[in-house]
Amino acid sequence: MKCILGSFLSYPLKGTAPYIVLILVDCREMESIKDPSIYRNPVILQSEDLANYILETSVYPREPEPLKELREATSNHPWGFIATLPEAGQLMTLLLKLLNPKKTIELGVFTGYSLLLTALNIPDDGKITAIDIDRKTYEVGLPVIKKAGVEHKINFIESPALPILDKLLEDPANEGSFDFAFIDADKENYVNYHERLIKLVKVGGLLVYDNTLWGGTVSWPEDKVPPNKRSGRNAAIEFNKKITKDSRVEFALTSVGDGLNICRRVA
Numbered sequence: 248m249k250c251i252l253g254s255f256l257s258y259p260l261k262g263t264a265p266y267i268v269l270i271l272v273d274c275r276e277m278e279s280i281k282d283p284s285i286y287r288n289p290v291i292l293q294s295e296d297l298a299n300y301i302l303e304t305s306v307y308p309r310e311p312e313p314l315k316e317l318r319e320a321t322s323n324h325p326w327g328f329i330a331t332l333p334e335a336g337q338l339m340t341l342l343l344k345l346l347n348p349k350k351t352i353e354l355g356v357f358t359g360y361s362l363l364l365t366a367l368n369i370p371d372d373g374k375i376t377a378i379d380i381d382r383k384t385y386e387v388g389l390p391v392i393k394k395a396g397v398e399h400k401i402n403f404i405e406s407p408a409l410p411i412l413d414k415l416l417e418d419p420a421n422e423g424s425f426d427f428a429f430i431d432a433d434k435e436n437y438v439n440y441h442e443r444l445i446k447l448v449k450v451g452g453l454l455v456y457d458n459t460l461w462g463g464t465v466s467w468p469e470d471k472v473p474p475n476k477r478s479g480r481n482a483a484i485e486f487n488k489k490i491t492k493d494s495r496v497e498f499a500l501t502s503v504g505d506g507l508n509i510c511r512r513v514a
């Protein structure tokens with residue numbers, strides 16, 4: 248069924264009578280534009296069909312078996328929907344392959360989808376400092392990580408991320424020593440994480456921030472955003488604004504997954 252999205256007057260030829268042009272769209276698509284929260288996370292896309300198209304034609308067919316296994320194990324977890332989205336993971340994989348980082352850091356592990364994909368794409372002697380406040384969720388994915396033979400690359404630290412970053416900065420040897428950082432912990436601290444990580448990641452290294460479009464709500468008027476999504480939405484807006492002004496990085500705010508802000512340290 249078609250709905251009227253809009254209309255305008257058209258004058259086909261000078262001097263002829265105008266006629267009204269109606270813009271018709273599929274009603275289901277229009278619903279998705281009005282209320283994207285009915286869909287899973289990639290609501291930044293026009294429709295769920297488009298999100299599924301990307302997943303089914305490009306992401307799932309090339310997803311490595313261990314990642315698929317971990318994603319399936321995570322889908323049974325009550326908070327499974329907070330995991331890094333596989334289409335974002337696919338882009339991260341490409342970035343990791345291009346950068347070939349040896350020393351990386353990850354804030355916000357959950358069951359380990361992004362952690363495992365990082366571990367799969369760094370050299371065998373590469374190391375990941377992985378920080379999360381909850382070891383139990385990390386243990387959900389740990390058997391898959393072990394089976395994939397990459398556990399030796401991971402140093403998991405159960406702690407809030409901020410004090411660990413501050414501790415790392417106490418040792419000047421750590422400054423500029425990381426090649427790659429993936430940030431997916433509490434959004435309200437992204438600005439604080441950035442101030443620390445910009446010193447820990449080397450010039451030329453990458454800092455990749457997840458959820459920076461927060462389900463598309465960054466462009467909504469605040470009063471239209473469900474109360475439980477406001478804090479994350481406001482944090483994402485503040486963070487993106489800060490990055491735009493930060494001359495120490497060049498960056499791309501991409502609409503892949505839930506929004507990846509990909510920053511490269513240049514100063």
Ligand SMILES: C[S@@+](CC[C@H](N)C(=O)[O-])C[C@H]1O[C@@H](n2cnc3c(N)ncnc32)[C@H](O)[C@@H]1O
Binds near residue numbers: 331357407
């Ligand atoms: C969106 S999930 C991470 C998803 C993960 N990257 C993946 O691939 O599935 C956010 C994680 O951040 C953790 N977290 C929340 N606040 C934190 C903090 N202050 N420090 C460290 N981790 C935190 C949560 O426990 C949760 O596991």
